[in-house]
Amino acid sequence: MTDLINRILPRVQKPARYTGGEYNEIIKDKASTEVRIAFCFPDTYEIGMSNIGMRILYGILNEMDGVWCERMFAPWGDMEEEMRRHDLPLWALESHDPMEDFDLIAFSIGYEMAYSNVLNMLELGHIPLKSCDRGDDLKHIVFAGGTSVYNAEPMADFLDFCAVGEGEDLDVEIVECYRSAKRRGLSRREFLREVSKIPGVYVPSFYRHTYHEDGTIREIIPLDGAPETVTKRIVQDMDGAYYPTKTIVPSTQIVHDRTVLELFRGCIRGCRFCQAGFCYRPVRPKSPDRLYELAVASLENSGYDEMTLSSLSTSDYKKLGEFADRMLDYCIPRGINLSLPSLRADNFSVELMEKVQKVRKSGLTFAPEAGTQRLRDAINKNVTEEDILRSCSVAFAGGWNKVKLYFMLGLPTETDEDVIGIAELTYKVLKAWKEHSPNKSRGCTITVSTAFFVPKNGTPFQWEAQITPEEYLRRCALLKSKMPSKSIRYAYHPSDLSMLEAVLCRGDRKLCDVLLRAHELGCKMDGWTDYFQMDKWMQAFSDCGVDPAWYAQRERGRDEVFPWETVSIGISKKFFWREREAAYRSEITPDCRRQCTGCGADRLYQGGPCDE
Amino acid sequence: MNRLLFEKTGKAIYISHLDTMAMFPRIFLRAGLHVKFTRGMSPHAYVSIALPLSVGTSSCCELLDFTLEEDNVPLETLPARLNPYFPAGIRVLSAYDSDRKIKELRYLRCTVTLEYDQGISDDGCRDIEALFRQDQILVEKKTKKGLAETDIRPMIESVHVSRISSGELALESLICAQNPSLNPQLLVGAIERYLPELAPDFAKAHRTEVFDESFQVFR
Ligand code: SF4
Ligand code: SF4
Numbered sequence: 001m002t003d004l005i006n007r008i009l010p011r012v013q014k015p016a017r018y019t020g021g022e023y024n025e026i027i028k029d030k031a032s033t034e035v036r037i038a039f040c041f042p043d044t045y046e047i048g049m050s051n052i053g054m055r056i057l058y059g060i061l062n063e064m065d066g067v068w069c070e071r072m073f074a075p076w077g078d079m080e081e082e083m084r085r086h087d088l089p090l091w092a093l094e095s096h097d098p099m100e101d102f103d104l105i106a107f108s109i110g111y112e113m114a115y116s117n118v119l120n121m122l123e124l125g126h127i128p129l130k131s132c133d134r135g136d137d138l139k140h141i142v143f144a145g146g147t148s149v150y151n152a153e154p155m156a157d158f159l160d161f162c163a164v165g166e167g168e169d170l171d172v173e174i175v176e177c178y179r180s181a182k183r184r185g186l187s188r189r190e191f192l193r194e195v196s197k198i199p200g201v202y203v204p205s206f207y208r209h210t211y212h213e214d215g216t217i218r219e220i221i222p223l224d225g226a227p228e229t230v231t232k233r234i235v236q237d238m239d240g241a242y243y244p245t246k247t248i249v250p251s252t253q254i255v256h257d258r259t260v261l262e263l264f265r266g267c268i269r270g271c272r273f274c275q276a277g278f279c280y281r282p283v284r285p286k287s288p289d290r291l292y293e294l295a296v297a298s299l300e301n302s303g304y305d306e307m308t309l310s311s312l313s314t315s316d317y318k319k320l321g322e323f324a325d326r327m328l329d330y331c332i333p334r335g336i337n338l339s340l341p342s343l344r345a346d347n348f349s350v351e352l353m354e355k356v357q358k359v360r361k362s363g364l365t366f367a368p369e370a371g372t373q374r375l376r377d378a379i380n381k382n383v384t385e386e387d388i389l390r391s392c393s394v395a396f397a398g399g400w401n402k403v404k405l406y407f408m409l410g411l412p413t414e415t416d417e418d419v420i421g422i423a424e425l426t427y428k429v430l431k432a433w434k435e436h437s438p439n440k441s442r443g444c445t446i447t448v449s450t451a452f453f454v455p456k457n458g459t460p461f462q463w464e465a466q467i468t469p470e471e472y473l474r475r476c477a478l479l480k481s482k483m484p485s486k487s488i489r490y491a492y493h494p495s496d497l498s499m500l501e502a503v504l505c506r507g508d509r510k511l512c513d514v515l516l517r518a519h520e521l522g523c524k525m526d527g528w529t530d531y532f533q534m535d536k537w538m539q540a541f542s543d544c545g546v547d548p549a550w551y552a553q554r555e556r557g558r559d560e561v562f563p564w565e566t567v568s569i570g571i572s573k574k575f576f577w578r579e580r581e582a583a584y585r586s587e588i589t590p591d592c593r594r595q596c597t598g599c600g601a602d603r604l605y606q607g608g609p610c611d612e
Numbered sequence: 613m614n615r616l617l618f619e620k621t622g623k624a625i626y627i628s629h630l631d632t633m634a635m636f637p638r639i640f641l642r643a644g645l646h647v648k649f650t651r652g653m654s655p656h657a658y659v660s661i662a663l664p665l666s667v668g669t670s671s672c673c674e675l676l677d678f679t680l681e682e683d684n685v686p687l688e689t690l691p692a693r694l695n696p697y698f699p700a701g702i703r704v705l706s707a708y709d710s711d712r713k714i715k716e717l718r719y720l721r722c723t724v725t726l727e728y729d730q731g732i733s734d735d736g737c738r739d740i741e742a743l744f745r746q747d748q749i750l751v752e753k754k755t756k757k758g759l760a761e762t763d764i765r766p767m768i769e770s771v772h773v774s775r776i777s778s779g780e781l782a783l784e785s786l787i788c789a790q791n792p793s794l795n796p797q798l799l800v801g802a803i804e805r806y807l808p809e810l811a812p813d814f815a816k817a818h819r820t821e822v823f824d825e826s827f828q829v830f831r
Binding site: 001002007009010014015016018019020021022023025249251252253300301302303304305335 | 622623624626627628631634635637638639640641642644649655657667668697698699700701727729779780814816
């Protein structure tokens with residue numbers, strides 16, 4: 001007789017995402033496995049399998065003898081319904097075993113909107129949601145890594161510990177620590193004590209947070225000798241670091257269904273709104289030789305006919321020209337597409353564009369982020385109008401006729417003049433098309449999109465208030481009224497999600513109850529418009545007596561203790577404050593390649609100096 | 613034209629027809645071989661699978677047409693060269709040259725397994741067999757215009773019912789493969805309609821062979 005999973009699968013959408021069995025999936029012998037890890041990605045298969053971090057760690061952990069790391073993803077609604085109706089617990093794709101069979105349950109949390117999925121997956125896996133309810137046995141240890149753990153406080157009740165920073169070395173140390181604890185028969189609490197000694201491991205329950213009457217933090221007290229600060233870990237030797245070339249090739253289409261090559265980690269720029277830019281400091285490149293070797297091996301192993309170069313600001317790779325030439329010599333005769341995303345306006349070179357064009361004409365995107373030079377200087381986005389117009393002109397002359405421009409609304413110091421500046425810049429781009437296009441009959445489409453600025457922890461804007469959703473929508477309407485052209489399409493992000501993001505990313509432990517309540521009310525898949533329910537979230541806030549505006553729309557005082565201060569990304573608060581002041585003076589800070597401005601991240605990098 | 617005979621079973625039965633087609637050129641590349649490209653605006657490696665298989669149905673008689681770029685590769689070496697590179701459940705059984713057109717393919721033999729969690733009696737088994745001997749079997753079929761009634765009887769050559777276990781029956785069926793084609797799940801639809809008390813708790817189909825119009829195996 002057919003088992004339950006196989007009876008359900010024919011009824012759900014895209015069943016191949018629940019089966020495993022893909023090429024290069026890793027199957028091990030359970031009998032000789034000492035540590036079983038469920039690597040959980042709190043989003044769909046299609047998103048999770050497109051994440052390089054997950055692929056790297058899956059590879060590394062499975063290289064360990066006696067360790068088997070399997071994958072779990074959040075089921076889509078139709079599947080979840082079937083699972084709940086038939087009481088079928090969440091399973092790992094490789095063995096089809098339920099979450100309960102695993103020692104370590106590791107979540108990779110890239111952004112706050114995945115929190116509700118973490119709770120939902122634990123529940124579907126029949127694991128108690130709160131760490132304090134998981135007993136004292138050494139099993140079902142739930143931990144998390146990823147950008148969100150730079151402020152894990154809203155998740156503090158649910159995570160046994162956090163792995164802070166890059167996981168290549170850290171995760172191996174954690175698993176070894178667990179293996180040794182298991183051999184010695186330690187309890188959960190004893191294990192947590194041991195694992196907390198590994199640099200980069202943060203155990204929230206080892207810290208007590210006390211509050212002032214106004215709700216801000218009075219003090220964070222480390223208990224029983226827990227370290228005062230937990231500093232993120234980074235990979236010291238990028239060329240020597242593991243990078244998977246034999247990776248799982250999904251049997252169903254995913255978001256990034258191609259080979260992805262990471263050129264370097266970190267970003268030299270320091271745009272003041274950008275959390276990734278600061279969290280991944282310092283910049284550490286791979287050598288062109290190593291990259292070529294990885295690229296060819298990955299392409300040949302997977303059989304993909306497309307490769308993306310992926311890094312925070314790919315065009316800042318010092319030897320990009322040299323490397324792209326070599327790569328194109330390999331790709332062109334084989335009919336392999338090489339796409340270069342996230343090109344910046346300020347070094348978008350003509351030759352590079354022509355080379356890309358040889359293989360395929362991809363769309364043009366620029367992210368000036370703000371409409372006026374004054375505001376671009378304030379946010380340290382070192383792109384000038386001239387740069388953008390020059391790059392666009394070249395592209396238009398070369399036959400491109402579609403441009404996407406990305407901006408943010410609600411940036412600190414923004415006025416209506418800056419909002420209108422977006423429209424003015426857009427019209428200048430349109431004018432450039434009229435002047436340079438060789439074939440005007442095809443028309444031109446400029447897509448302008450605005451996101452609602454979210455002040456993030458780990459950036460110079462961590463003290464800022466977010467503007468209210470009403471004010472954001474007013475600015476959107478103002479901008480729309482200034483761009484009536486048929487050639488311009490304007491799309492703005494909805495305000496609710498960004499407001500919730502602003503609450504969670506700088507939230508404290510009082511939000512744990514809100515998360516739990518939101519989960520009970522059915523919140524999940526918040527990153528998907530099909531599922532996101534702001535009214536449920538608002539109910540959760542009110543049920544818990546928490547005012548979301550206090551988190552999103554409150555400017556913090558200079559000396560306020562932040563809830564996330566135990567965890568350090570290696571950049572000093574002093575530096576961030578200096579950057580914030582520079583923003584208010586609309587003063588730019590040179591990038592790391594031009595001049596080190598002493599953020600502190602170099603102290604993490606024994607292999608330093610940064611960018612070498 | 614080069615042709616492959618392959619099977620799709622186990623976890624692979626959930627891979628859609630389009631995803632299966634997209635997969636093959638990659639498998640060839642992994643093995644260091646190349647499938648010829650189409651011409652035109654957006655050239656791509658061209659492969660074509662006869663009789664799209666619905667998600668959830670297994671098969672050991674799938675046919676894939678392609679043209680190999682390399683002309684010095686003996687086709688009989690392909691199964692061994694390609695098989696290490698598939699996802700679980702897909703395996704090439706043979707590779708050969710064929711000039712027979714897919715449109716000559718006429719009949720399909722498949723086994724539909726009916727599962728009854730509470731068991732199934734011999735009487736039930738007989739009733740199902742009798743159903744498929746009726747002169748007319750009307751089932752509801754989804755069309756572009758909504759649900760429509762169709763008589764599937766003309767598309768059925770034969771259906772034999774046999775017992776696999778106390779709770780499982782097998783419908784050994786020989787049905788039309790194309791123009792018009794009969795989805796074997798509609799055999800289950802017929803049971804649900806005419807013999808609702810004998811509707812199975814679960815049913816799955818497995819293709820076993822394809823034939824031409826004179827009932828000779830089609831390759
Ligand atoms: S260029 Fe700016 S926005 Fe882009 S990753 Fe670097 S710091 Fe962030
Ligand atoms: S230490 Fe200096 S060079 Fe290194 S990341 Fe910080 S500012 Fe940039």
